[in-house]
Amino acid sequence: xxLSAKPTDNETGSNPENTVNAYVRSDGRIGVRNRVLVLPxxxxxxxxxxxxxxxxxxxVSAPHDHGCGQIGADKEQTERTFHGVGANPNxxxxxxxxxxxxTIQSNDVATRLETAGVRVEELSIQRAGGTDPAIERGVExxxxxxxxxxxxxxxxxxxxxxxxxxxxxxxxxxxxxxxxLVGEVIREVVDAGGRAIVAGTExxxxxxxxxxxxxxxxxIASQLEELLETQAxxxxxxxxxxxxxxxxxxxxxxxxWGELPIREVIPYGAxxxxxxxxxxxxxxxxxxxxxxxxVAAGAHVVVHVTADGxxxxxxxxxxxxxxxxxxxxxxxxDDIDVLATDPSTTLVDTVRQVLNxxxxxxxxxxxxxxxxxxxxxxx
Amino acid sequence: xxxxxxxxxxxxxxxxxxxxxxxxxxxxxxxxxxxxxTEAGEGARATPHQMGVQQLEPARKQTERVxxxxxRNPNVGAALVVELGTESIDAEAIADQISESGKPVxxxxxxxxxxTTPAIKSGKKQVAALLDAVKTTRREKADASELIxxxxxxxxDATSGIAANPAVGNACDRVVESGGTACFSETPxxxxxxxxxxxxxxxxxxxxxxxxxxxxxxxLAHLMGVDFRGAxxxxxxxxxxxxxxxxxxxxxxxxxxTTSVRDIVEYAEPLPKGSxxxxxxxxxxxxxxxxxxxxxxxxxxxxxxGRGxxxxxxxxxxxxxxxxxxxxxxMSNNMDINASTVxxxxxxxxxxxxxxxxxxxxxxxxRTGSERRRLEEFAINEIxxxxxxxxxxxxx
Amino acid sequence: MKGRIxxxxxxxxxxxxxxxxxxxxxxxxxxxRTDEGSITLQEAIPFGHKFAIQRMEADSRVQKYGEVIGTAxxxxxxxxxxxxxxxxxxxxxxxxxxxxxxxxxxxxxxx
Numbered sequence: 045x046x047l048s049a050k051p052t053d054n055e056t057g058s059n060p061e062n063t064v065n066a067y068v069r070s071d072g073r074i075g076v077r078n079r080v081l082v083l084p085x086x087x088x089x090x091x092x093x094x095x096x097x098x099x100x101x102x103x104v105s106a107p108h109d110h111g112c113g114q115i116g117a118d119k120e121q122t123e124r125t126f127h128g129v130g131a132n133p134n135x136x137x138x139x140x141x142x143x144x145x146x147t148i149q150s151n152d153v154a155t156r157l158e159t160a161g162v163r164v165e166e167l168s169i170q171r172a173g174g175t176d177p178a179i180e181r182g183v184e185x186x187x188x189x190x191x192x193x194x195x196x197x198x199x200x201x202x203x204x205x206x207x208x209x210x211x212x213x214x215x216x217x218x219x220x221x222x223x224x225l226v227g228e229v230i231r232e233v234v235d236a237g238g239r240a241i242v243a244g245t246e247x248x249x250x251x252x253x254x255x256x257x258x259x260x261x262x263x264i265a266s267q268l269e270e271l272l273e274t275q276a277x278x279x280x281x282x283x284x285x286x287x288x289x290x291x292x293x294x295x296x297x298x299x300x301w302g303e304l305p306i307r308e309v310i311p312y313g314a315x316x317x318x319x320x321x322x323x324x325x326x327x328x329x330x331x332x333x334x335x336x337x338x339v340a341a342g343a344h345v346v347v348h349v350t351a352d353g354x355x356x357x358x359x360x361x362x363x364x365x366x367x368x369x370x371x372x373x374x375x376x377x378d379d380i381d382v383l384a385t386d387p388s389t390t391l392v393d394t395v396r397q398v399l400n401x402x403x404x405x406x407x408x409x410x411x412x413x414x415x416x417x418x419x420x421x422x423x
Numbered sequence: 424x425x426x427x428x429x430x431x432x433x434x435x436x437x438x439x440x441x442x443x444x445x446x447x448x449x450x451x452x453x454x455x456x457x458x459x460x461t462e463a464g465e466g467a468r469a470t471p472h473q474m475g476v477q478q479l480e481p482a483r484k485q486t487e488r489v490x491x492x493x494x495r496n497p498n499v500g501a502a503l504v505v506e507l508g509t510e511s512i513d514a515e516a517i518a519d520q521i522s523e524s525g526k527p528v529x530x531x532x533x534x535x536x537x538x539t540t541p542a543i544k545s546g547k548k549q550v551a552a553l554l555d556a557v558k559t560t561r562r563e564k565a566d567a568s569e570l571i572x573x574x575x576x577x578x579x580d581a582t583s584g585i586a587a588n589p590a591v592g593n594a595c596d597r598v599v600e601s602g603g604t605a606c607f608s609e610t611p612x613x614x615x616x617x618x619x620x621x622x623x624x625x626x627x628x629x630x631x632x633x634x635x636x637x638x639x640x641x642x643l644a645h646l647m648g649v650d651f652r653g654a655x656x657x658x659x660x661x662x663x664x665x666x667x668x669x670x671x672x673x674x675x676x677x678x679x680x681t682t683s684v685r686d687i688v689e690y691a692e693p694l695p696k697g698s699x700x701x702x703x704x705x706x707x708x709x710x711x712x713x714x715x716x717x718x719x720x721x722x723x724x725x726x727x728x729g730r731g732x733x734x735x736x737x738x739x740x741x742x743x744x745x746x747x748x749x750x751x752x753x754m755s756n757n758m759d760i761n762a763s764t765v766x767x768x769x770x771x772x773x774x775x776x777x778x779x780x781x782x783x784x785x786x787x788x789x790r791t792g793s794e795r796r797r798l799e800e801f802a803i804n805e806i807x808x809x810x811x812x813x814x815x816x817x818x819x
Numbered sequence: 820m821k822g823r824i825x826x827x828x829x830x831x832x833x834x835x836x837x838x839x840x841x842x843x844x845x846x847x848x849x850x851x852r853t854d855e856g857s858i859t860l861q862e863a864i865p866f867g868h869k870f871a872i873q874r875m876e877a878d879s880r881v882q883k884y885g886e887v888i889g890t891a892x893x894x895x896x897x898x899x900x901x902x903x904x905x906x907x908x909x910x911x912x913x914x915x916x917x918x919x920x921x922x923x924x925x926x927x928x929x930x
């Protein structure tokens with residue numbers, strides 16, 4: 045994958061199916077949405093962040109429950125996640141909003157983002173002199189960040205695209221019907237030189253030796269081994285899932301990523317550094333938390349396979365809902381983008397349309413959730 | 424006897440607000456619950472949270488306790504429990520437990536409604552009907568002894584321990600004297616001061632439980648293998664002059680006043696009425712801690728803050744008390760009571776009385792700064808998988 | 820307010836304390852009159868922060884509210900700022916083993 049802007053040269057005869065229309069940022073990053081992120085550094089500033097985002101067109105907030113009373117690895121994971129989501133290429137700029145006294149300080153978050161080249165503004169409620177002036181100031185700086193040069197979509201290659209994938213269950217409809225379609229999308233993106241990021245460590249944990257054998261090289265294999273050993277020492281976060289996954293065969297589970305080799309193992313909240321291929325991000329299978337890990341890793345779009353029909357979206361990346369369960373589709377037709385058993389639609393096309401700017405079902409109803417996985421208790 | 428006018432519920436409890444609570448059973452139904460509350464208008468209060476669809480059992484039980492307790496809080500006149508429909512927490516079971524308190528409770532399943540858009544529509548209708556139902560309840564005379572008063576401190580600095588906390592503690596003493604219940608929590612902020620609290624316990628069982636809970640909270644630092652410092656005290660606490668957790672704790676416990684410690688209850692466990700000073704075992708993390716006490720039945724919260732925390736709660740009014748004169752000046756819109764006058768020589772009893780009177784006025788309907796601005800932070804404390812290794816605690 | 824105010828600018832909470840709390844921003848070099856004489860501040864003390872009112876050797880207790888709030892990590896002279904740079908917590912120390920903390924606490928216990 046190239047990081048520089050690279051309009052497709054038709055004379056080279058590249059397949060138009062391997063292109064999408066996206067925003068090419070001045071630093072060369074490619075976004076499929078052009079949003080300003082209002083990121084609270086702590087729950088105490090989340091209402092203020094919501095109000096700021098609500099008052100500015102194209103701004104989204106990422107309200108969460110964390111940012112204070114956290115220590116050690118748990119605090120580090122939340123910090124890493126802030127950095128990851130702020131650096132997602134769908135974001136044209138980030139406003140970090142703090143309270144002022146919290147464990148994870150808003151100016152530290154902003155400095156780290158700025159160092160990574162992200163356009164960033166920062167404010168704190170206590171420094172601003174209360175919630176009213178903080179909202180006022182926030183609206184001002186968020187509006188400033190929405191003013192970008194990248195207002196038109198241009199043609200870019202699929203090699204510039206990162207697709208995130210999560211299947212939140214291991215029901216038969218998911219494994220046998222929906223996952224194979226996701227695998228096709230991944231193959232197409234990776235064949236074109238793009239990236240795919242897969243979430244859901246719990247699903248593969250019972251098949252540790254198989255997934256390790258699926259690693260692209262020895263280094264990745266040992267990283268996978270270490271990750272899964274750590275996981276094995278703790279109860280799974282999603283009740284039942286690990287046990288259910290143990291009853292499934294590894295080839296059934298591997299269809300989700302097109303049986304391609306795993307080229308990178310990403311800690312929760314970190315950004316992918318992979319050029320092209322499939323990366324596994326360490327995340328539980330709960331949708332909201334997994335989606336955040338995918339977005340932090342750099343996903344432009346999230347494909348969510350759900351037998352239950354979990355309808356929520358994510359503030360930063362469009363979410364495409366896929367189900368293999370016909371009852372779910374019938375119950376939630378407006379919330380599901382693709383029914384895997386319907387031969388008239390193809391997931392690949394839907395993904396391309398959403399990348400091009402068409403609103404997914406979750407974007408249409410506008411309800412999103414932003415959650416971060418904790419790895420330690422609140423103090 | 425001190426009196427106020429509140430909403431008498433069927434089970435005899437007294438609310439100081441008359442909300443319709445919209446309670447999602449998981450993260451998946453949270454955004455929808457919030458949307459319904461926003462569109463249903465004044466009086467509807469959502470409690471969006473991030474707990475998963477399939478939580479581990481101890482964590483799930485804690486989430487259930489919070490949802491049921493929040494719904495049963497006397498400030499809630501009626502409730503709507505919202506689910507996707509595939510959660511391990513059953514909306515009907517939550518609704519049943521809430522309705523035992525005699526209030527109207529409805530449920531809404533996103534799946535059964537046919538998706539997000541139709542669910543919002545049905546939910547709005549249900550909430551509109553519930554709002555109509557609660558409107559028939561009028562305020563009537565109630566006694567201060569019927570109050571469950573929760574106290575919290577957050578964004579503390581050195582003024583908290585010398586001005587705001589002891590002033591709020593004085594108000595707690597008044598509530599206890601009136602025959603009511605006062606509750607403070609934040610167990611990590613007992614560390615270094617637990618011997619003082621232990622000496623105030625009325626019986627050996629409470630004393631042993633208190634010391635055990637403090638040890639468990641302190642052990643969390645060992646579980647994570649790092650120093651508490653950074654989280655306890657936080658960067659803002661340190662900037663405000665607090666050096667160690669011991670110093671913070673010694674200042675923090677004064678917010679509970681000087682009366683005997685009658686009991687220590689679990690996170691979000693019901694707080695008994697008319698019971699004097701009762702502790703709750705919660706993290707020091709403010710929003711989760713306040714939510715625990717409100718789920719325990721507290722109708723009103725006093726929240727001391729030196730640095731200037733602005734958070735509220737969807738169900739119970741939060742009265743902000745600062746002991747820092749600069750914070751009072753800079754953030755007066757978000758603060759309700761100035762306790763910094765204590766530093767200039769005003770007596771703790773005078774400021775304590777002012778807090779107690781504000782508490783009764785707020786019980787009577789006066790709105791706090793966070794209520795006027797609809798600052799309604801809500802989060803449930805999630806029991807983490809590592810904590811489950813501590814079988815001694817969770818086996819019971 | 821509990822405690823005794825010295826020279827209108829600082830608060831000593833109890834007579835067992837080794838530190839006083841600044842009730843206003845105090846300048847470096849300021850002389851503060853006390854019942855026992857005077858304290859010269861060795862550095863500026865911000866509002867709410869603490870300074871030593873008696874000399875504390877390394878590993879000795881730092882007391883406020885009449886209780887132990889930590890251990891001096893270095894010698895602290897009268898008038899010096901007492902904060903995270905020279906006062907360690909003895910509790911919630913997941914970074915050191917429990918037995919090490921216990922030994923440390925015992926070693927400094929003057930009683």
